[in-house]
Amino acid sequence: MRARRRRLVFRRxxxxxxxxxxxxxxxxxxxxxxxxxxxxxxxxxTFGFTFTNINLNQNEPLHFIGLENYRTLAGDxxxxxxxxxxxxxxxxxxPVTLIIPLALAMxxxxxxxxxxxxxxxxxxxxxIVPLVASVLIWNGYLNAETGWLNEALRFLGVSNPPNWMxxxxxxxxxxxxxxxxxxxxSMVVNLASLQGVPTExxxxxxxxxxxxxxxxxxxxxxxxxxxxxxxxxxGIVAVFQYFLVPLxxxxxxxxxxxxxxxxxxxxxxxxxxxxxMSYGATQAWLLFVIILAITLVLFKTSKHWVYYxxxxx
Amino acid sequence: MAxxxxxxxxxxxxxxxxxxxxxxxARSWGATLATVILLAAFLSPLLRMASMALKTNEQILAPDxxxxxxxxxxxxxxGKEYEVFKVPLPEGTRELALYKKGRSESQFIDPANPEAGxxxxxxxxxxxxxxxxxxxxxxxFSEVWRLIDYPRLLRNTIAIAVLSMIGVxxxxxxxxxxxxxxxIPGKGLLFGLLxxxxxxxxxxxxxxxxxxxxKLGWVGTWLxxxxxxxxxxxxxxxxxxxxxxxxxxxxxxxxxxDGAGPFRILRSIILPQSWPAVVAVAIFHLVYAWNxxxxxxxxxxxxxxxQPIAVGLSRFNGIHYTNPALIQTAxxxxxxxxxxxxxxxxxFFMQGVVVxxxxx
Numbered sequence: 001m002r003a004r005r006r007r008l009v010f011r012r013x014x015x016x017x018x019x020x021x022x023x024x025x026x027x028x029x030x031x032x033x034x035x036x037x038x039x040x041x042x043x044x045x046t047f048g049f050t051f052t053n054i055n056l057n058q059n060e061p062l063h064f065i066g067l068e069n070y071r072t073l074a075g076d077x078x079x080x081x082x083x084x085x086x087x088x089x090x091x092x093x094x095p096v097t098l099i100i101p102l103a104l105a106m107x108x109x110x111x112x113x114x115x116x117x118x119x120x121x122x123x124x125x126x127x128i129v130p131l132v133a134s135v136l137i138w139n140g141y142l143n144a145e146t147g148w149l150n151e152a153l154r155f156l157g158v159s160n161p162p163n164w165m166x167x168x169x170x171x172x173x174x175x176x177x178x179x180x181x182x183x184x185x186s187m188v189v190n191l192a193s194l195q196g197v198p199t200e201x202x203x204x205x206x207x208x209x210x211x212x213x214x215x216x217x218x219x220x221x222x223x224x225x226x227x228x229x230x231x232x233x234x235g236i237v238a239v240f241q242y243f244l245v246p247l248x249x250x251x252x253x254x255x256x257x258x259x260x261x262x263x264x265x266x267x268x269x270x271x272x273x274x275x276x277m278s279y280g281a282t283q284a285w286l287l288f289v290i291i292l293a294i295t296l297v298l299f300k301t302s303k304h305w306v307y308y309x310x311x312x313x
Numbered sequence: 314m315a316x317x318x319x320x321x322x323x324x325x326x327x328x329x330x331x332x333x334x335x336x337x338x339a340r341s342w343g344a345t346l347a348t349v350i351l352l353a354a355f356l357s358p359l360l361r362m363a364s365m366a367l368k369t370n371e372q373i374l375a376p377d378x379x380x381x382x383x384x385x386x387x388x389x390x391x392g393k394e395y396e397v398f399k400v401p402l403p404e405g406t407r408e409l410a411l412y413k414k415g416r417s418e419s420q421f422i423d424p425a426n427p428e429a430g431x432x433x434x435x436x437x438x439x440x441x442x443x444x445x446x447x448x449x450x451x452x453x454f455s456e457v458w459r460l461i462d463y464p465r466l467l468r469n470t471i472a473i474a475v476l477s478m479i480g481v482x483x484x485x486x487x488x489x490x491x492x493x494x495x496x497i498p499g500k501g502l503l504f505g506l507l508x509x510x511x512x513x514x515x516x517x518x519x520x521x522x523x524x525x526x527x528k529l530g531w532v533g534t535w536l537x538x539x540x541x542x543x544x545x546x547x548x549x550x551x552x553x554x555x556x557x558x559x560x561x562x563x564x565x566x567x568x569x570x571d572g573a574g575p576f577r578i579l580r581s582i583i584l585p586q587s588w589p590a591v592v593a594v595a596i597f598h599l600v601y602a603w604n605x606x607x608x609x610x611x612x613x614x615x616x617x618x619x620q621p622i623a624v625g626l627s628r629f630n631g632i633h634y635t636n637p638a639l640i641q642t643a644x645x646x647x648x649x650x651x652x653x654x655x656x657x658x659x660x661f662f663m664q665g666v667v668v669x670x671x672x673x
Binding site for chain 1 (some may be wrong): 335340341342343344348351352355356357358359361362365368373380420429472483484488490491492494495496497498500507510511512513514515517519520521522523524525527540541543544545550575597600603604606607611614622626627630631637640641644647648651652653655656659662663666667670
């Protein structure tokens with residue numbers, strides 16, 4: 001029905017416009033095919049897998065097993081422990097990775113800081129360091145005995161500095177520190193957005209008697225809210241996909257004490273180590289539904305707090 | 314009367330202006346200095362990595378060694394080499410060369426005054442802190458080069474990165490051109506769909522994709538890393554489209570009047586004017602492919618001979634984790650190329666980051 005209407009739309013176009021539309025579709029075709037082959041069909045297949053017993057390790061005949069995977073999921077305490085870990089980490093990760101890049105961008109945007117271009121390049125640079133390399137660099141830097149952070153803390157008089165990488169109470173802080181090394185991209189985007197705020201608005205705020213906090217709250221934050229929103233959405237997806245750092249650190253064992261068995265790490269082990277595709281797909285689907293729900297709610301609320309200048313939305 | 318008033322006014326305003334300038338200058342120095350300190354702390358892990366890479370394993374195992382690359386100071390006396398220690402003497406700590414070892418007393422030579430001959434010191438020389446001097450060791454690099462098989466890792470990484478870069482460039486240019494220039498029914502919807510894939514968690518498509526690649530026999534080959542690149546991705550299409558849209562349409566139309574077809578317009582009008590965006594996409598992808606760990610990990614886990622450098626480094630860490638000097642050297646050798654590419658092309662890089670991040 002819809003397809004026929006689509007065809008009608010095309011037929012109703014005048015010949016020249018139809019030619020243009022066909023050319024356009026031809027140019028879009030690599031993405032259209034890719035979207036079908038690598039996004040839409042696999043997404044639906046992930047859902048389909050959850051009702052089957054696909055496992056690359058065994059040659060059991062493929063058949064539908066109904067809601068069996070969902071029953072396993074509900075009874076699998078590791079799934080819920082991992083989800084708790086992921087949420088807890090997210091509550092730490094999101095505020096830090098939203099505020100620190102913004103604060104850094106505001107510092108570099110300040111008229112008092114000289115050579116901002118130089119600073120911008122160097123603060124961005126660790127973002128280019130390959131993930132595995134930065135994990136190994138930080139694993140050394142945060143080493144309880146030989147790491148420079150603890151050397152510095154001992155120098156400052158802290159007699160018993162934390163065991164950053166092996167203590168369940170400190171590991172999340174360490175992971176956040178490692179994550180902060182990659183704020184470069186977010187900082188550059190924030191900075192560009194800050195530079196786009198018209199200076200007249202600050203002058204107007206000053207005339208109205210606004211101080212530093214006043215113009216931050218009434219001018220800066222509303223004007224850059226689209227960028228904050230974008231970073232928040234990207235951050236949420238990143239939190240639920242977070243697992244590569246612990247995977248490199250401890251080869252995916254979840255050490256210390258299971259504290260780094262993030263949802264996605266457990267999913268990785270299910271599908272890759274045990275080759276259990278259908279149960280892995282069930283976990284993936286659960287995570288997808290959670291991400292979708294959170295981002296949709298945020299999207300709905302965005303019209304109350306995200307301000308798009310010059311747009312009527 | 315009026316003039317003197319004005320002068321007074323100027324004088325009154327001038328004094329605070331001078332003060333303000335001084336205060337501004339001080340603030341500027343303060344803020345810049347604070348930023349320098351922040352940056353130094355931010356980049357200090359890189360300094361530790363470089364320092365470790367230049368140390369010998371012997372130094373790392375010595376608890377009294379400095380944080381910079383060093384070796385124990387050596388003093389040559391009468392054609393023989395002697396190790397230098399920090400010896401506590403009544404007149405203060407002196408750096409002396411250990412001439413004759415003994416259990417409870419040893420003889421030392423003062424390098425500053427060797428003619429004076431050996432002096433005897435009471436105590437065990439083993440308890441003495443060593444004296445270190447700046448010394449850089451390049452041995453780790455040659456050792457890692459050999460152990461990790463660096464040439465092979467480089468070959469694999471470059472091959473994967475360049476082949477997939479060709480795919481990204483060709484497909485993303487075509488798709489971005491389609492989105493930038495053609496009136497297509499439902500184009501807004503399609504573009505929204507494209508942008509929304511940026512927020513799609515990769516895990517939701519991963520398992521069936523992996524299963525299909527496994528069934529096709531592609532696991533253990535480079536194909537899963539290269540073929541998908543030929544089907545465009547949202548970030549690069551977005552960046553290119555934004556750039557293409559800034560090129561005036563009149564130029565297309567003039568070319569069209571001259572009988573140029575869509576491919577001809579793309580080649581002779583659009584591309585020559587968008588090379589900064591094209592270069593940005595190429596560099597973005599090179600660095601991305603260089604740093605990518607997860608895809609090569611799952612698709613090439615059974616074929617170490619085909620793995621790129623990120624996976625090679627993580628394997629190397631699994632084998633040599635007890636030797637931190639080697640680990641940090643291998644890390645340095647892994648990151649040096651993307652970081653150099655970044656420094657040489659940072660202008661394009663920054664523009665690209667800004668376009669994909671701000672303009673949505």
